[in-house]
């Protein structure tokens with residue numbers, strides 16, 4: 389219980405930031421329920437009163453009944469129920485969407501603080517689950533686990549108090565039995581379905597992963613003739629997940645039956661105890677019918693709770709998984725890099741880096757001193773450790789051993805804002821969004837003038853090509869830039885980087901995918917743009933030193949170790 393509270397607490401705290409909305413939402417749900425119950429009770433009273441008056445009149449006994457007040461009351465509750473239900477749905481769905489935005493914002497925030505190693509450890513389908521299914525499960529917390537039980541408890545108290553006005557004993561019995569029933573279908577059902585719904589979250593993720601593999605790797609599975617074997621694996625897992633789901637559905641059905649049985653017995657008890665009060669003249673027939681119908685209506689109030697609380701385990705599992713994304717950086721002193729136009733010095737002292745679970749370290753005993761405003765080239769074959777070194781300098785991963793500093797500040801301690809302002813990294817993988825060229829460029833500088841966009845496009849030798857396109861800057865680049873060639877996409881990424889004003893620039897294969905003339909054009913533009921920024925070129929091999937003007941430091945990475953490169957002549 390303590391662990392449950394501890395894991396759900398950060399999310400409850402986030403939800404409770406909107407406590408005003410929560411209270412109004414619960415109040416609206418409660419008014420809706422009460423209006424429904426009042427409508428039922430009053431209608432019962434009215435029908436019985438009419439029948440009794442009719443019987444009396446038929447028997448020739450004097451009888452009168454005011455039909456206008458109860459008739460008006462019935463219309464009032466019918467209207468109130470409809471309006472309250474409509475407003476409640478509108479309001480609570482709006483709240484849910486607001487909460488979804490809060491949850492997504494928080495989860496995205498946590499993701500941006502994760503280091504490269506943690507990000508790469510999980511598959512895309514797992515990140516998708518975190519951002520969709522897990523967030524939806526937490527969202528349930530409000531809509532299913534917070535509002536309905538509060539509204540139900542308030543209704544039980546209201547109905548018991550109302551019955552107690554005429555039948556105090558019945559009111560007390562109704563209050564005790566329904567409060568106990570409420571505890572069973574909330575806390576009891578939360579406990580009963582916990583293991584199954586907890587399991588359901590991982591079952592669904594595993595199933596999604598297997599199905600994606602089956603589809604994405606279908607060519608490989610077919611060519612190795614393992615497609616049937618893999619499909620059987622999917623089916624086995626599906627059967628297991630379905631079994632679990634069936635058990636949950638069974639418990640939910642039993643819960644509903646239990647609520648109906650208890651409220652049914654309570655109804656009989658109310659009728660039985662009430663009949664003594666009726667025969668002693670303590671209460672009239674219509675009032676007794678009203679009390680009985682009000683108890684019957686409670687079924688609707690409690691009926692939804694078992695199914696909702698069976699899912700408590702899902703919400704808990706989702707909270708646990710999302711909590712695991714949180715990086716505890718509160719212990720660190722957050723620092724800012726000094727402002728100014730010039731680049732900063734980069735220093736690495738005896739740095740080792742080993743990926744989690746890897747046998748061999750990716751980088752060993754690195755010793756680097758690159759003074760401020762200087763340029764360096766680090767070459768190395770594939771797998772030598774260049775990208776890992778870039779991640780370390782960017783503060784995207786922490787060294788296993790040794791220390792790194794940029795302007796004498798550890799990159800790990802630099803605030804996200806300062807890091808975004810000072811660092812720029814051109815990665816080997818090009819990340820373009822499915823939008824226009826202009827939108828992709830503006831990610832780096834939303835308020836850039838159109839002239840600036842053309843200027844950077846000209847620096848990467850794309851200006852004339854873009855001008856030839858019918859939509860020019862509004863040309864769509866496609867998902868991941870698939871409507872551009874590999875080299876063009878990389879140049880768009882480089883142009884985007886050049887829109888910014890960083891002080892430390894890391895360029896991983898900036899000349900990949902372009903012909904010799906374009907490479908020379910890029911080198912000249914880069915030389916002018918880099919000016920007095922600190923820059924490191926990361927290259928597989930240095931074919932042409934004229935592409936690296938102003939580079940004074942040359943190192944070579946080999947098997948994770950750094951050597952001064954004497955093979956490159958300037």
Ligand SMILES: Nc1ncnc2c1ncn2[C@@H]1O[C@H](COP(=O)(O)OP(=O)(O)OP(=O)(O)O)[C@@H](O)[C@H]1O
Pocket residue numbers: 505508743744746750768769770771772773774775776777816928
């Ligand atoms: N996420 C990871 N988990 C485990 N090992 C990794 C991971 N990423 C890289 N490595 C290992 O670290 C070493 C250095 O990889 P890195 O990507 O830094 O090389 P690189 O020089 O950038 O290669 P390339 O030029 O092909 O991009 C390699 O042996 C690689 O197998």
